[in-house]
Amino acid sequence: MSLDLTADLPDLLQALVDIESVSGDEARIADEVETALRALPHLEVDRDGDTVVARTRLGRDERVVVAGHLDTVPVAANLPSRRLEVDGVDAVWGRGSCDMKGGVAVALAVAAAAREPVRDVTWIFYDQEEVEAERNGLGRVAASHPDWLDASFAVLGEPTGARVEGGCQGTMRGRIELRGTAAHSARAWMGHNAIHDAADVLSRLRDYEPRQVEVDGLGYHEGLNAVSVSGGIAGNVIPDRCVVDVNFRFAPDRSPEEAVDFVRDLFAPHEVEVMDLSAGARPGLDQPAAAAFVAAVGGEPRAKFGWTDVARFSAVGVPAVNFGPGDPSKAHADDEFCPVADLHTCHDALLRWLTDTR
Incomplete structure (x- = not known):
């Protein structure tokens, strides 16, 4: 099979969906994408592992990036793809159709059509987004080929319902471990129940009021929640340990360090162990390329x-937005699908942005 980048968008999307590419098994789809892009004389193509990068070299005053990941979460009896109607909407159904091969199909079609864009473009199709951060292909490229990410602005084709979603929240996962003293439950007074001590942690979460803040003109809503509570030894033993895991989604005006300080101050004197921490990304909508993009999209x-991976662009000084076909609530769902109308909306908007000479 070879990908036809000039095919009707739903046909191209079905061809991509039908190439199974669960994280860590993207070689075949990367091969197909690379072959299709190398056939386009206006693009220079490179590859790092299963990440494929294609660039125009037209000497424009500005360079932008359009990126999307090739991998999906595991298949759940939702391959091969199907063209069907969902609640009266013409759609492509199947694993990855929404997250995010719809965005990849749009990007590939525009890469083929925009032979002389008004901005130089770097197209990045990367591997292993749906797994641990250290395996992420975009992160690997940022470390090994930082020049490939050099741009004034970036668009990530994650599903947004064909609307511009600026920046992203940061995320922190913390662990609070409460210690007690084990004892026989018939003689509970001889021990100290660690699970009971979790009441203090949970009451602080109950009373927490999420901050709502405007960042670069967009309104962000923070959230701090318990996501796991574990403890207990046996049905007749007073537990000497209880663990509460919390997740903090913070607005991009906070640094990761400020987010950690906030959570630790909230739970003091309990100690909070940071298990995972990723910075958010400011929208950067005040940048000229971003303003032109928003104007083109409407x-x-x-x-x-x-x-999302817009944070990886933000970390290297490139403002970025999310813009792609599909309802994000359908990402990873067994009945995952992408509306055909969203494909055309995103395709036409990207093409206007890259080729409009006004």
Whole structure:
């Protein structure tokens, strides 16, 4: 099979979906993408592992990046793809159709069509986004080929319902370990129940009021929640240990260090062990390329709730937005699908942005 980048968008999306590419098994789809891009004479193509990068070299005053990941979460009896109607909407159904081969199909089609864009473009199709951060192909490229990410602005094709979602929240996962003294439950007074001590932690979470803040014109809503509580030894033993895991989604005006300080201050004197921490990303909508992109896309930008790889661009000084076809609530769902209308909306917007000479 070879990918036809000039095919109708739903056909191209189905071809991509039908190449199974669960994280860590992207070689075949990367091969197909690389072959299709190398056939385009206006692009220079490189590869790092299963990440494929294609660039124009037109000497424009500005360079932008359009990126998308090739991998999916595991298949759940949702391959091969199907073209069907969902609640009256023409759609492509199948694993990865929403997250995010719809965005990849759009990017590939525009890469083929935009032979002389008004901005130089770097197209990045990367591997292993759906797994641990240390395996992420975009992160690997940032470390080994930082020049490939050099740009004034970036667009990540994550599903947004074909609307611009600026920046992203940061995320922190913390662990609070409460210690007690084990004893027989018939003689509970001889021990100290660690699970009971979790009441103090949980009451602070109950009383916490999420901060709502405007960052670069977009409204972000923070959230701090318990996501796991564990403890106990046996049905007749007073537990000497209880662990509460919390997740903090913070607005991109906070640094990761400020987020950690906030959580530790909230739970003091309990100690909080940081288990995972990722910075958010400011929208950067005040940048000229971003303003031109929003104008080309139309509609009112909104904040991205959640963490995406736009944060990796932000970390290297490149403002970025999320913009792609599909309802993000369908990402990873067994009935995952992408509306065909979203494919055309995103395709036309990207093409206008890259080729409009006005």
